[in-house]
Amino acid sequence: MSVLRLENVSRWYGNVVAVNGVSMDIGPGVTGLLGPNGAGKSTIIHMMGGFLPPSSGTVELDGAPLWQNPEIYRHVGLVPERETAYDFLTGKQFIVAMAKLHKLADPGAAARRAISQVEMEYAQDRTIGNYSKGMKQRIKMASALVHDPPVLLLDEPFNGMDPRQRIQLMDLIRRMAAEGRTILFSSHILEEVERLASHIEVIVAGRHAASGDFRAIRRLMTDxxxxxxxxxxxxxxxxxxxxxxxxxxxxxxxxxxxxxxxxxxxxxxxxxxxxxxxxxxxxxxxxxxxxxxxxxxxxxxxx
Incomplete structure (x- = not known):
């Protein structure tokens, strides 16, 4: 059971403060990171993934610092909001390459499992450049799952998906949460969070606005x-x-x-x-x- 912890974390770029004094614990199950576009959600996720250092404060996974700790990458799967796949590769080639980067014993088998989880077998031999936005989202999800990590960080994972694709991904996230994984996904759409997460963290303008049970915070919004x-x-x-x-x-x-x-x-x-x-x-x-x-x-x- 993995726990991500942010303790008084800030991140700034020059004179621009992207995240300001945020503290939160993310435990097993599905947690929604909710906030309007530009609120700082992606910056928080990148710090949790160990790809961005905090300017101040600490970001840890099970007590170990995430920044400059390559061992952490074995335990974390990240789906960034921006496109990160290589358009000239097929979906299968991309996932096999990711399996090899993780030095898995059988990259081919790991790739087949991950592609099956996101239901992309039918398109695995097509080049990623010919994928729709929703298909690219799913192949990115496969790349995050290929090493079977206990922690998943998903940045706006439903962007560009049609209704069927969204339902499939939501079902997959629920199944993985039931297995005891720690899953954080960001969204600026209230209904997405409501359907998946009972616990939410609300970020506004880089600040931690609210934390807790979704129904209680929804009541605050209504009242x-x-x-x-x-x-x-x-x-x-x-x-x-x-x-x-x-x-x-x-x-x-x-x-x-x-x-x-x-x-x-x-x-x-x-x-x-x-x-x-x-x-x-x-x-x-x-x-x-x-x-x-x-x-x-x-x-x-x-x-």
């Missing part, structure tokens, strides 16, 4: 103040009724309609159509004004 834009046949009358109810902390009359900050999300979404009906006000539009991932995650950072 945060929500801003809505509402247009109706009588905005003033509707505003007065909403203020009287108390489910919103502020109601502003703008040129585009009412801008409402709802502090009790569940009550507000139930109350709004009721009060509109009672006041004989027709609702023309009710739309969230702050539903981007950046706004959701920024709320978690500010807590």
């Amino acid at each position: 945060r103040p929500h801003i809505f834009l509402v247009r109706s046949t009588d905005d003033r009358k509707l505003a007065a009724a909403i203020i009287a109810d108390g489910s919103a902390s502020s109601v502003q009359l703008t040129e585009k309609g009412l801008q409402i900050e709802a502090t009790d999300f569940q009550r507000f979404t139930w109350f709004l159509p009721q009060v509109a009906r009672d006041a004989k006000v027709r609702l023309w539009e009710v739309s969230p004004a702050d539903e981007s991932l950046e706004s959701v995650f920024s709320y978690l950072v500010a807590r």
Whole structure:
């Protein structure tokens, strides 16, 4: 049972801070590393894989430092977000080459096993340059599995996959987690994490925003103040009724309609159509004004 540990880790490039004081433990099972694009997820994964040194802090696997420790590579499989395969090789040639780099006793057998795991036998003799994005993702997954590592680091592994490919990879990740492997995968898509990981780590702008059970953090996201834009046949009358109810902390009359900050999300979404009906006000539009991932995650950072 392998455990990855980051202790007060920062990484900067010149004057740019990519990761700032992050601490977390990643144990057996599937952990989702969630955050918007550019949050620092790839930098964290590269440090966990031993391919990038932290500027400060420590990154360890089972107590051993990851940076400048070649022995660690026998225990870690990495699927980077960027393309890393050689387009002129066939899928099979690429995986056999990876098996040889790991000095496996039978590279051919190891390659066949890894290619079978990602269901790429049908395309193993085609050159990688002719693969689709989803196929390239799967052959990268095979390269990470060829030496049967106990730890897998997957950076946006579902990018470019069609629905069938995504389901196949999710099933494979679940099976490997059931075997006791430690699996960390990054995503900026909430639904991907929800389907795979019960435990998540949230990263925003290089900072550790939240950690724990997915359902609890999802509740935090749902229960945060929500801003809505509402247009109706009588905005003033509707505003007065909403203020009287108390489910919103502020109601502003703008040129585009009412801008409402709802502090009790569940009550507000139930109350709004009721009060509109009672006041004989027709609702023309009710739309969230702050539903981007950046706004959701920024709320978690500010807590």
